[in-house]
Amino acid sequence: MGDTVSNGSMCVNGHVNGKLDKDELNNSKPFELVVVRHAERVDSVFPDWITNCFDESGKYRQVDLNLPKSLLERKGGPKDYMLDCPITEIGYKQALLTGEGMRRSGVVISAAYTSPSLRCVHTCAAILKGLGQDDLAMRVEPGQGDYWGSISSERSPVFLTNEELIKIGMKIEATYKPAMTFEEFYSCRQETLQDCYERVDRITRCALDDTTGGTVLVVGHMSSLDMCTCLLEGRRPAQDDDISEIVKFATYCCALVSRKMDDGKWKMVDPQPFLPLTHSNNSTFDAAALKQIGEMKTKSTEVLV
Numbered sequence: 562m563g564d565t566v567s568n569g570s571m572c573v574n575g576h577v578n579g580k581l582d583k584d585e586l587n588n589s590k591p592f593e594l595v596v597v598r599h600a601e602r603v604d605s606v607f608p609d610w611i612t613n614c615f616d617e618s619g620k621y622r623q624v625d626l627n628l629p630k631s632l633l634e635r636k637g638g639p640k641d642y643m644l645d646c647p648i649t650e651i652g653y654k655q656a657l658l659t660g661e662g663m664r665r666s667g668v669v670i671s672a673a674y675t676s677p678s679l680r681c682v683h684t685c686a687a688i689l690k691g692l693g694q695d696d697l698a699m700r701v702e703p704g705q706g707d708y709w710g711s712i713s714s715e716r717s718p719v720f721l722t723n724e725e726l727i728k729i730g731m732k733i734e735a736t737y738k739p740a741m742t743f744e745e746f747y748s749c750r751q752e753t754l755q756d757c758y759e760r761v762d763r764i765t766r767c768a769l770d771d772t773t774g775g776t777v778l779v780v781g782h783m784s785s786l787d788m789c790t791c792l793l794e795g796r797r798p799a800q801d802d803d804i805s806e807i808v809k810f811a812t813y814c815c816a817l818v819s820r821k822m823d824d825g826k827w828k829m830v831d832p833q834p835f836l837p838l839t840h841s842n843n844s845t846f847d848a849a850a851l852k853q854i855g856e857m858k859t860k861s862t863e864v865l866v
Contacts, residue, residue: 592821593776593830594769595668596789597659599676599684600652601813603628604643615639625845627651633729637719644718648683655814656684658838660691666835670694671775674768676705676782677720677743684814685780686731698734701726704741704764705789707782708757709750711804717747740767758798761788783811790819793827814838 603610606627613624619639621632627649635641648656663670670692675685682699689695701723712718720743723733741764749760761781765788768777779789784799787807791798799807815837818830 590669590775592769592774594765594779594789594793594819594827595663595670595776595816596779596781596786596819597684597688597814597816598783598786598811599678599680599780599813600648600655600659600687602652602680603646603649606649610646611639611643633721633725635719635721641719642679644712644714644716645679645720648680648687652680652813653683653687655838656687657691659814659816660688662691662835662838663688664692668692668776668835670697670778672700672768672772673697673778673780674700674702674705675780676707676785677701677703677746678707678718678782679721681705681780681782682721682726682731685778688778688780689732695732698732698737700734700737700739700768702739702741702764702768703743703746704739704760704767705779705781705785706746708754708784708788709752710754710757711782711784717750740764754801754804755798757784758788758792761785762792765789765793783807786811786815786817790817790827790829794819794829795826812838 607613607625610628614628615621619634621634621639623630629647629650632642632647670689673685673689675681682701685699686695689697689699703720721729723735726733727735741760749756752760761784765779768779779785781789784804784807787799790796816833816835818833819827820830821827
């Protein structure tokens with residue numbers, strides 16, 4: 562399952578591949594952490610997309626313009642996408658705009674980490690493209706995976722390997738040794754919310770310790786915004802009842818920026834240094850329904866006559 566490259570639970574210092582050279586980093590800029598939630602996921606817009614998009618042989622076809630044009634055929638068949646879905650075409654645009662907004666505000670990413678979930682990898686790649694840094698290799702970090710308590714299925718998600726991600730055009734730093742192996746992540750299946758906060762905090766600190774400066778990007782999940790920064794900034798972790806509140810404002814591609822201050826403490830940057838992303842919903846147009854409304858009006862007119 563997933564990538565087998567690992568060094569156990571140790572942080573690896575001194576990485577140079579997949580990040581900008583030191584000479585390209587502006588040392589006058591503060592050390593910052595940018596945490597972004599993934600973009601619009603397919604299954605939130607199309608709950609029955611697996612049934613509607615895959616035939617009996619497992620071949621995928623696009624049935625809506627907001628669905629991916631093509632998808633990799635996975636070893637476990639379409640069911641592997643049930644717990645590891647891609648982002649929508651609108652989601653790609655969301656992530657691209659987010660990256661463009663960062664670029665216009667002068668953000669330069671020195672290292673990019675992503676949850677192994679496909680929706681996060683897709684989002685990270687699009688953000689880097691918007692930033693004009695699509696040559697920066699992403700570091701897939703299992704330890705940034707979603708909170709197990711939010712996964713309702715008894716099955717565990719099966720993630721694409723680095724080789725499979727590269728095959729679909731993702732620029733992955735294949736030599737990166739994650740702070741948590743896939744095996745260790747799967748062993749966290751019974752974790753509590755507090756356990757997850759501690760897990761993500763440890764993994765985030767490893768990423769920061771492994772970076773010489775600049776801006777570190779982490780693309781994760783709804784809970785990642787708080788989990789990556791809460792303990793780092795000395796705040797109280799959310800309780801089980803608080804998660805429902807986070808759902809209300811943690812929109813797709815929302816971002817949180819934390820900055821290391823002169824005294825060594827991390828503090829949330831408010832307001833964030835780049836523009837937010839806001840748009841409305843756009844449901845499927847039903848021409849037949851419009852026709853029915855017209856027919857109903859005709860019948861009503863006939864009755865009045």
